[in-house]
Amino acid sequence: MSTVIDRPVTVSTVDAPRPKVRERKRWGLTVVGVIVALVFLFPYVIMLVGAFKTRQEILKIPPTYLPHNWAPENFVNMWGTPETPLPWNLYSTVVISLGGTVLALVAALPAAYYTARHSFRLKVPFMLLVIITQMLQPTVLASGLFREFVTLEINDTRLAMILVNAAFNLSFAVWIMHSFFASVPKEIEEAAWLDGCSRGQSLRRVMLPLVWPGIVTAIIFTFIACWNEFAASLILLPTDTNQPLTVALTRFIGQYESAWQYVFAVSIIGILPVVALFALIERHLVSGLTAGGVK
C-alpha cells in the first residue's frame, strides 16, 4: 500500500486514473528516500574519500572534496606507522572478537535451550538477571572491572577483554536464542524421540536447522559488539600492542598533527566487514535487543 490509509475498494473502481497517480507518488517517495540515504551515508563517504587522500591534501586549507592525487598506498603504509602498531591492533580486535563470541555462545546456548524447554523454580529470576545484564554496560562498571582484573593480575591482557565482551553480550545471545528455541513446538522434538532419535540426534537434526537463524544472529551480533567495543578497552588495555582498532585509531589524532588519511583507512577496514554482517541479521535484531518488549 502506498499510504497507510487505503481507500475503500469501491472508490478505486470508479476512479480510473488513480493507479498512475499512485505510481508517481511512489517515485516521489523514492526521491525522498535518496535524500535520506545521503544523510545517513555522508560521514562514510567522507571517510572513504579521505582514506584516499595524501597527507598534504587532507590537511590542505581550504579542503578539497575529491582527491587530486588518489593515494591508495595509505592502505599499505598505515600498517607501519610510528603512531600505533596497527598489525597488532587488528590482531587484538580479531582475537578479542572471536574469543568473546565463542565464549558468549558456549555460555548462552545451553542456557537458552534449557530455559526454553524446561520450567524450574528459578527460571524467572534467571531470565530477569539476563535482562538486567543486557541493560548494563561495561562503561558504568569500568572502575570495578579495572580493579577486578588488577587483582586477578590479568589486567592489560586480551583475555580480560574477551571476558568482558562475552559477559556483557551474553544476555542478548541468551534472549534471542531462547526465543527461537521456544518457537519450536515441543512436539516436533518428541516426535523425533519417538522415531528413535537420541537426544543429541534430535537436537542436531531437528532443532538445529530450525533455530539456526537465531544462533547466527547471536553469533554475528556478539561479534560486531566485540569488534566495536571502545570504553572498556580504553581503561583495561593500556599497552599499545594489546589495543583493538577502535582505541588505536585515536592515536592517529594528535593535538597538533593528525594522520587523518590513516584514521579513515583504518575506519574503512573496521566498518566494512561489520556492516556486511549486520545486514544479514537485521530482521532479527529488534526482537532480541528489546528483550521482547515490542511484539
Add this chain to the structure above:
Amino acid sequence: MALPIADPQPRTRTLKRRARRQTTLQALPWLAPALVLIFGVVVFPVGYMIYTSFRDLSRFGKDRGWAGLDNYDRLFGIEHLPKVMTNTVIWVIGVVALSIGLGLVLAQFLNKRFPGRKVLRMVIIVPWAASVVMTSTVFVYGLDPYYGILNRFLVDIGLLDTPFGFLKNATPGFLSAMAVAVFVSVPFTTFVFLAGLQTVPHDVLEAAQIDGASRVQTYWRVVFPMLRGALVVATIINVINVFNSLPILKTMTGAIPGYDADTTTTLMFKIIQNDRQIDTASALSVINFIVVVVVIGIYLRVVRPMRED
C-alpha cells in the same frame, strides 16, 4: 514436519510432570557457564566498585585502607560537578527526544512501499553497525575550521559565511556532539518503531478511513497509541545507551580544556585516565550505576518483559 505422532497425549503429560520435577539443581549444569560469566564479570565488579568507592587508593592502585565517605565528599566537592550534571540531563533528554522524534518520522516513511525501500533500510543500518568512535572521528575532521570538509560544504551552500570552529569551544562542541549522538541513535530507534508499526492491523486503519478520519487523526488517534510499547522500549533503551555514551564526547570535545562539555560518564573516565583516582571515579560510577538501576527498574515495571514466560 511430517513426522508420525503416535498419540502424544500421555507422553506429553508424563513429560510435563517430569518437567515440573526438574529442580534447580538439574538446571544448574545448563545455566552454570552463563551464571559464572554474569556473576564473575558483571555482578562482582559492581560489588568491587561499591567497595572501592569507600576505600582510599593511591595513584598506583595501592589500597591504603578505609576511607569512609571521603571519596564521595571529594566527588561532591568538585566545583564543576553541577555543570556536568546539568550537561548530562541536557545530553540524555535532548538526544533521546530528538532520536525518538526523528525515528518516528523515519519509521512511518519506511513503512510505506516505494521503489528502493529495501536498499534504504540497508543504508540506515550503516551508522548503527559502524563503530561509534570511527563515525565521530569523521565529524572531528569534517568540522575543523581550517581543513574540515563539512565546514567548507556549509560555506559553499551558503549556510555559513566563514568556517566555524564547532569543536573549539564547549557549547558548540557539546551541541555538535549531541547531533552526532542523535545521528547514531536514530537507526535503532527507527527499527524499533518499524517493528511496532508492523503490529498495527490493516483493518483498523481501514475502519478509521471509512469512519471519515483524516490522515492526521488516524495517525494520532489510531496508529500512535498502538506504538506505545515501542515508544517506551525505544525511550528507555536509548536513555541507557545515551547516558553511557563515551566515544562521541571523548573524540569530539575531549580536547577542549575544562569540564564544560562533560557528562558524568566522560567525567568518570577523565578521573580515571587523567587524575588516576580510581577511588573517586568509583564513587561517581556508583552514582551513575544508581541512575542506570533506576532506569532498569522503570523498564521492568512498565514493559514487564517476563510476562510471557
